[in-house]
Amino acid sequence: MSPATTRHPNTSEPHVSTVKHLIMVENSPSPLPERAIYGFVLYLASQFGFFLYCLWAFVPEEWLHLIGLTYWPQKYWALAVPIYLLVALTISLVILFGVNMNNTAPLDSVDNITDMYAQAQGTNSCHKGGIPRIKDVSISEVNKMFYLSPQAIKSRN
């Protein structure tokens, strides 16, 4: 006698004939055989690309014209582009640091004390004996606890 199966009242399909496999896809950075192949292909392609770039940079213009390749950038750019890239990299490092320092709130800004999320939090009543909700403690209370409480005085001495 088969045990009575409890049917969920909202089930639409009466009988499941296909078995669905649920595959857990884990995104992890660990090495895999496919990733090794991708890496090697990219390595070969980049080495080949560099070889082609050197070829274009060193072969004189006349020989390229003889083959039929006439509409290529000037040889000036063979030097200019790498130098531009390196200088841009260095300057962007300095500018990133400067933008960070510029965006830091000054000492007289209210953003150092509180923000709109901390001000908007209300006094929610928690269940008896339950874990209270995480909240922002006001700076006055923090100061009292650090510098005025008897424990603070004890720990400082």
Next chain:
Amino acid sequence: MEDEAFTDISGKAISLDCHSHSGFCREFTVSSPKVSVGKVMVYTCCVWLLAYTVFFFTQNTAVLSSAILITLVGMMFHIHFVKVDHESLLVIGSLGIQVSSCYASGRETTTFIEMSKIKDIVINEAIYMHQIIYYLCVLLKDPAEPKAVSSVVPLFQSSKPRLNCLVKVYKSCQEILSKC
């Protein structure tokens, strides 16, 4: 009157002077070290030597006179606008607080904040350039909205004392603020 060896955030020695005028009135003065004669002479000599070498190559006397003028004007500007001699905080219970800074030339700037606008005086930590410093600040509130902090006035901005000095001033201020 107390005078202990405190330092500012970069390690230079400063001095704190707490004066209790009465039960509800206290004044704290943080004094920075004075302009040292040696440093002034070193700067002046460097600038004038540089001007003399430029004159040696260009033979233009305007370089020398402009160097002298720049040194004099620069020193006067520094003493009058930049170099702070001492900063003081005067707390009068139920009346307000007065913040004043006195420059090396004798110029004094004063600000008075009335007690109804003051929410609290706290020690806050904030990012300043490449470091995080403790600084004492007055939290101001709008009388119409007593729960929210409307603005922040940092104190002792030029001398920037370290935490031990700030804790002393903080404890003393809280005694007065809690009474009123």
